[in-house]
């Protein structure tokens with residue numbers, strides 16, 4: 001279980017509070033108005049931001065003060081964070097070896113990871129020689145090799161068209177299922193949230209709320225979410 005216990009963090013004149021629990025293996029969408037604190041919530045999980053008070057635990061262990069690399073967390077960002085001068089194999093290999101040195105065995109694992117995301121044989125290309133959807137697959141393969149139990153998606157596929165985005169979400173779901181990953185995905189699209197077939201955390205009015213069943217929530221959204229979805 002991932003828990004936020006009376007967490008508060010302030011950025012400029014904005015404060016986010018969170019007191020919630022996420023089951024291991026949950027598939028969580030994060031929905032809320034622009035500027036409400038969705039990325040702030042993920043940054044707290046990923047360790048890119050430290051709370052001013054409260055604590056964050058995973059499996060009962062306090063992870064509040066761990067650095068991002070020490071945390072049980074992999075993140076895929078909107079721009080995929082690929083290095084343009086490195087081949088696809090080297091980019092993905094960074095998930096396995098942050099120093100970039102790949103053994104023959106590592107290369108075989110990278111090739112397997114590329115095959116799993118539908119990029120078999122593309123390891124020698126540079127990211128610039130791939131489509132947007134393929135670049136997202138590279139980022140997913142790299143995140144998968146980090147072998148962390150929590151996967152964060154910060155509007156990771158929002159630059160893709162609707163069909164490609166759905167394809168990527170389904171691919172993430174397959175990976176999550178195979179490895180019992182706990183998934184947290186920021187989105188502005190309620191259809192993405194529905195596609196996860198899980199729960200949603202609403203972030204609004206300075207608060208990240210307890211996860212709720214997505215279908216039930218979207219059928220009868222609270223005022224802050226309803227206004228945002230209607231707008």
Ligand SMILES: Nc1ncnc2c1ncn2[C@@H]1O[C@H](COP(=O)(O)OP(=O)(O)OP(=O)(O)O)[C@@H](O)[C@H]1O
Pocket residue numbers: 011012013014032033034035036037038039040041203
């Ligand atoms: N580095 C920073 N310094 C000061 N304030 C910040 C900083 N980063 C974010 N904020 C503020 O924190 C609030 C929450 O930002 P955050 O990026 O978490 O929102 P969001 O819900 O992810 O928004 P969006 O949907 O537009 O990406 C905003 O009011 C933003 O202006």
